[in-house]
Amino acid sequence: MGGKFLFDGQPVPFEDGQTILQAARAAGHYIPHLCWHPDFPPHGSCKLCIVKVGGRHVSSCALPARDGMEVESDTPEINGERRALLQMLFVEGNHFCPSCEKSGNCQLQALAYELDMSSARFAHFYPDRPVDASHPDVLLDFNRCIFCELCVRASRDVDHKGVFALTDRGIRKHLVVNAESGRLADTDFAVGDRAADICPVGVILRKRVGFAVPIGERKYDEASISTVAMEKGE
């Protein structure tokens, strides 16, 4: 069937089963996203992809496109709300970007630039999240987790290992690994896993390659996240 909808006033065609975000991307329109990834089904948790359809907010990564929809995305109102969601993600974790190995390659940081987030606005939570350096090849710095569950999904659905899962709930929610000891070294996680290079922020980090590319010359240092997303399909 398929059809057409209006995206910020411009017509966008879609095929049956495509979400708003997928159809918009295919037509060259970027919608911010963090938990969505082209290789995985939509998750719908970060809410960076919110758009307005007929006056109502919806998650564009999850909602199938429908004929005749009028979608608002790149507006001061929606971008203001997206900025606030980023601020929430920053204050709930511990993000010291200048000392973070992921700086410049981090989607959270890159989106903060993209959406002109200049302060955290809200009070920091400063959660206590010890790092896990037990694994020979990979370091886990939970301080930066944004709960996109990409590692959970990749390990479960691609690697078929179930190395990662979330436990507890609400603001106490956190990541655990598949071992009674709670240590990554005691799981069957391997550096070649899909889950090892899926994290959009600086939680799952390869050891011994840190800072090989200097900060300032990294992915989002060179081009904005919207450009990278659209040109490289990330």
Place this chain on the structure above:
Amino acid sequence: MQDAERIAARAVERHRREPSQLLQILIETQDGIGHLPVESLTRIAELLDLPRSRVEGVAGFYSFLYAEPVGRYRILFSDNIIDRMLGSRELMERLCRRLDVAPGQVSAGGEASVDTTSCTGMGDQGPAILVNGLAVTRLDEARVERIASLVAAGTPLAEWPAEYFHVDDNIRRRGVLLGEDFVPGAALQAAMVRGRHGWLEEVRMSGLRGRGGAGFSTAVKWMACSEAAGADKVVVCNADEGEPGTFKDRVLLASQAERVFEGMTLAAWATGARQGLLYLRGEYRYLLKHLRAVLAVRRAAGLLGARILGEGGFDFDIDIHLGAGAYVCGEETALLESLEGKRGTPRIRPPFPVTHGYLGRPTVVNNVETLAKTTLIALQGGAAFAATGTAQSTGTKLLSISGDCAYPGVYEYPFGVTIAHVLEDCGAHDPQVVQVGGASGVTIAGHEFHRRIAFEDVPTAGAFMVFDGRRDPFEMARNFVHFFAHESCGFCTPCRVGTALLKGYMDKLASGKGAKMDLADIEWLDRLLKNASHCGLGSSAPNPVIDTLVKFRPAYERRLVSLDFKPAFDLDAALETARRMTGRDDPAAHLDWREEV
């Protein structure tokens, strides 16, 4: 410690190694051990062939499952605003003193732990507690003293005074549902005579809308499920009743279980479902025995099982699942996840449960009261049902009334009744505020008491909490914000972080450190929660704040110390360590020194 593994293994076997039974397995394992030690989780994961991380993730989601040892007596005080108005906080302090234990901690000898929990659904007979999962009502100083002695003496719960565990129905006003006798099977017979289509048509004519909150048309839901592709359809009864101040489903389950189960069977007749599940909130666990007994009687009477009432091809039976302390599991897709033995995280919709529900099968999810009401439609016909109530809200509605009134309890009214009328009936002498629909509902001020209970005016899942002139609307809203922050599933950013931030702002105001800018931040958070949340929990979490800010703004403004920014922490107090280390306490060593000179 091998004991723990043995107990866990037995629970897994009882549930035929079925991964969808994980939550039930965890509950039963904890029943045997007291908490869920790491090796029990490992064993369960092995036997179910699930990643251990998944089992840990589920165990960590539910408030009533414990990773660390808790007291042999685990005492939880219902922390709804109504319990607080009845003195729960003071009683909890008293019990803690008597047992020499701090809230949230385990006593030195391991005999007791005392903590708070979300509303336990006993607002008409509070303050209420749960002792090892069992409800104790009407707490007062005498009961607290006695409980402290019973705990100290190690008296088994079975030997505690039986009246402590007595839960009253407190039915104060009976309409057609609560007033008429019910002969089990009669409604079913009447519906079966009409045939499946005729029965659906009758439900359509009744105009019945869901009593669980959203008010969705029951006939439309049932038809969609009946038409959905797939043979193994499911009927789910939502008995999670977690909305603070709501307890009418508890009374229906206690006094009208036959109607509730018959309603599920009527839904099965309409949709062709063969499996029924009732999700019972953990707080109502004491009802389990009674409910199972009713199911057994109905099976023996041919009202459940194969060939119901002799009708070939009409096979349907009902199982009961327990929740374990998670309000969000009342949201229908979170409920399905929980029934499947997972974390109670709401799903992406569409697809909706009517096509992709329990284990991906077409599923009807209905509230307890909705299902009970369908027996009336079967017996009287849809048109007679629609004769009461209003145009868009047919039939009657059960209200759970609590708070500042002489006669708290359950009242059945035709839809359209005014709030003033209800207040009069329940003996509210000086009502100033009514919170209709629970924490997520609507705050009604005095000048609105002429408004009507109906989907087209003031909708409600059933809670009706009355506050008189002694109460503070700000404190009510703050209590509800704490509730939502505690109950957020944590899936989506706005609700996970937003409810926690909102709680921080409300606490800042309560401690007298608020500034005008905080009100602006509060309103901004309200809007983000409303607009961006993934499910109804997050989007309704700001309701009490939005309403009280509009209708009782002075309750906020008198808490502001300044009109400018004021940090949430006390800068001067933060310097205390530095003062001690340097041995200074002169005015210049204090932050507000400049202001004083």
